[in-house]
Amino acid sequence: MHKRLGLVIAATELASVAALLFLLRQPGLPSQFDVLLVFALPISFGLHVMEEFIFPGGGPEWFRAARPQFSGQYTDAYFFRINAIPLALAFLVTLGTFDFAGGFTYFGIRAWLAFVSFQGFNVLFFHVLGMIRTKRYSPGIVTGLVLFVPLVVIAFSHLLRTGVVDVFSAIVAIGIGYAVLAVLDHIKATGVKPAASN
Numbered sequence: 001m002h003k004r005l006g007l008v009i010a011a012t013e014l015a016s017v018a019a020l021l022f023l024l025r026q027p028g029l030p031s032q033f034d035v036l037l038v039f040a041l042p043i044s045f046g047l048h049v050m051e052e053f054i055f056p057g058g059g060p061e062w063f064r065a066a067r068p069q070f071s072g073q074y075t076d077a078y079f080f081r082i083n084a085i086p087l088a089l090a091f092l093v094t095l096g097t098f099d100f101a102g103g104f105t106y107f108g109i110r111a112w113l114a115f116v117s118f119q120g121f122n123v124l125f126f127h128v129l130g131m132i133r134t135k136r137y138s139p140g141i142v143t144g145l146v147l148f149v150p151l152v153v154i155a156f157s158h159l160l161r162t163g164v165v166d167v168f169s170a171i172v173a174i175g176i177g178y179a180v181l182a183v184l185d186h187i188k189a190t191g192v193k194p195a196a197s198n
Contacts, residue, residue, distance in 0.1 A: 016043050122144075
């Protein structure tokens with residue numbers, strides 16, 4: 001699983017950096033800061049997954065300790081899916097933000113902001129609170145706090161200040177980010193098999 005996940009991370013990071021460098025030179029796009037801002041999502045996410053599973057790693061063991069009720073579901077296949085699919089989506093959502101007319105697409109930037117919100121909630125509810133509960137280092141906490149938390153703050157403040165999104169759209173993006181996290185957690189919870197009683 002680590003090797004396959006490492007390949008997905010490497011491919012996504014390389015594709016993100018290549019697309020970023022290419023798009024920074026193209027006319028008809030938002031400012032360079034805006035382009036860098038949206039590409040911070042897939043790049044940060046790839047580094048976050050790398051911290052969890054490759055360096056320093058230890059994610060599977062910590063996740064099982066932090067949420068033992070789901071330990072039966074925490075298989076290598078699960079960890080691969082739950083990281084590889086969103087990582088690819090982060091890259092695709094980022095590409096979908098550009099209208100190539102000097103701005104962002106209406107739905108693309110809002111979907112991107114919802115994804116950023118989801119990641120922020122994931123860091124808070126899963127990593128920060130999990131680390132408090134377990135009293136041990138949570139793989140992913142460093143990139144979560146150093147990359148995702150500033151990304152959430154900068155993204156919302158910048159996009160609101162520049163008028164790219166309005167307050168209502170920002171609130172909806174936050175709601176969608178939280179709802180996606182809650183739905184995924186509910187799906188995971190309903191898949192747990194009850195323990196056999198003696």
